[in-house]
Amino acid sequence: MEDYSSGDDDDYVYSDRDSLDGLENEEWVPPKGSSTKVITRESLLAAQKEDLRRVMELLSLGEHHARTLLIHSRWDVEKLLAVLVEKGKPSLFSEAGVTVNEGADSSLPSSSSVMCDICMEEVSGDKATRMACGHCFCKDCWTEHFIVKINEGQSKRIRCMAHKCYAICDEAVVRNLVSKRHPDLAEKFDRFLLESYIEDNKMVKWCPSTPHCGNAIRVEEDEFCEVECTCGLQFCFSCLSETHSPCSCLMWELWIKKCRDESETVNWITVHTKPCPKCHKPVEKNGGCNLVSCICGQAFCWLCGGATGREHTWSSIAGHSCGRYVENGEQKTERAKRDLYRYMHYHNRYKAHTDSFKLESKLRETILEKVSISEERESRLRDFSWVTNGLYRLFRSRRVLSYSYPFAFYMFGEELFKDEMTMDERELKQLLFEDQQQQLEGNVEKLSKFLEEPFDQYPDDKVMDIRMQVINLSVITDNLCKKMYECIENDLLGCLQLGTHNIAPYKSKGIERASELSACWSNKSNTTDKYQPLECGTSGGTSENERPSGSGSSDDSGCFSRKRAKKDGFGPSFFDLNLPAEGIDRN
Amino acid sequence: MQASRARLFKEYKEVQREKTADPDIQLVCDDSNIFKWTALIKGPSETPFEGGVFQLAFAVPEQYPLQPPQVRFLTKIFHPNVHFKTGEICLDILKNAWSPAWTLQSVCRAIIALMAHPEPDSPLNCDSGNLLRSGDTRGYQSMARMYTRLAAMPKKVRSVELLQVWHGTTIQPSNMLS
């Protein structure tokens, strides 16, 4: 305690400041190490190019081959390289449908003539196209084939038309032929290729905001994490629902469903009430007697629902003589009741904390108001960062606390882990967890109470006291949250044999906000140079050439200068995704 | 649309020319609709389908040859990859392995090959598939042969064969006919 009133506490307070600023300011500076990146419509091309460039350089390939390989390996460069080492280049290439054919020329002399096996027409050489795999068909047939495939949504992997040829058609040829007949479809083709970076990439996902903010989020290494998009939405990267740690995605999905149906409540009502034979209102049985009476005055038999006075007499009801008593039914009632009470126990606490969270979020304004009032006052106290820090800690731990209830509901329930633990084990673990949960709960409530105090009206020494309490409780709750996650990881989920329940890790500083990918653009701007427009003729022939930046083959250099000039004018606003990639280059 | 018509017309002419070349396949185009074809194929030798003639119906899509034709057996056949009731055929080239380079003629050849080499692991006819998978080749063959005789052979032969099936005799059809 002493420590906190001396200078040391400032260290602590400041150490947390970075993340706390995010709550106040619109302009939030992403921490330098932020590994999650937001990919805007504008930076999608750049993001894709980053990976393309790596593969192009490592394997000395043209862009379209690199793209085919990356689509095949779902944009996982590491996996691609691992497969390359393991299986070797020829095997990887044939699996992915890449045919690197040196010296092959897609155009044929017009003097020659070719028999197209598709339309069975004899066509002159200039009306036919030979793909890198060597198969040659007339341009009309190729075009029709591409159109059918693009319309089928298969842009990303259009295979050669020849029987048993698994080569993926050169995207430049596709783009070129299709755009001549259906420019809009060529655009669609390009957009599919571009969006493949998101659609086929397990580390990149569209932000689930509605209306859609247009962004995608890319994470590094761990896909089981919670992220914040620049649009402000926080979500679970894995299941795209709201953040729910320490619940696993499956737990959360089940919980949401349960809360939505309130199936148990319905169940309970059907088990615990019966319609009155006279007015048909549901009547609840209270007490053990099977003779129930409705508010309308009608008495009836609980067991069979029949009105008394006809089949039943008072005495026979008391003796349960109607014979409808079913042992099984009674058990079912007991079980349904027990399950419901269990659910209600967890749900009430979950609900109480989410409600508190909402309430406290509203209170935030008034509390910050108090801060500004206090700052105005003649006082030796100047620094009120402890309030914002404390508020932030309160929000953080309140969320952990509320989601810890659905977690416990499934962790110690029978639905998911029935066979994973013995009854004794379960009980022991539950005690361990609940002890931590209660400690956290107690401290969170205390923290909340202190922050709600009207400190702006208190004398300095009392404010100092509150400050100390808040700082102290902030540290305690943070530590308790950490401990709870450790317990979950080591003692609870860590022991399970079956099922994978990945939990987004606890971060003291809160959910990391994705940083703009555009930051990478400037220092890797030469990636644009790798972007070969169709006319540069990357198809087939030049793919085996080494392609470090700036040293393209002679016919490439023309493209460079044009591209550079264009890039300068374009500035950091990048490309318009709604334009075909080819069109962008010509803009 | 125009392209598919043109291509089918080419195939039609090709078929006329090849008629003598492939005695196992007889492709016939519907008089009024070039998108409707039927084929008569001979059951491959040394299979339970030997001696049978099977009729296939082709429904050609307008996107042909970029999309595969729909083919089914009109003649009843006991084969793991043919639906016993509908005659639907489970064959990769008629689905995702289709290549526009295939023709109706080559599809017929592929179906003949399928008759000789059934794929019991993707059965449309489970009874048939199960017989093969359990290793009961004889059971499969006798069932397949029975249906070939019942459905895919000229009437005269069939009635004789029926007798044979019912009475378990070993009279050769040729003996009976002569």
Ligand SMILES: [Zn+2]
């Ligand atoms: Zn053609």
Ligand SMILES: [Zn+2]
């Ligand atoms: Zn090919």
Ligand SMILES: [Zn+2]
């Ligand atoms: Zn967003």
Ligand SMILES: [Zn+2]
């Ligand atoms: Zn999730």
Ligand SMILES: [Zn+2]
């Ligand atoms: Zn009533």
Ligand SMILES: [Zn+2]
């Ligand atoms: Zn009763």
Ligand SMILES: [Zn+2]
């Ligand atoms: Zn009764």
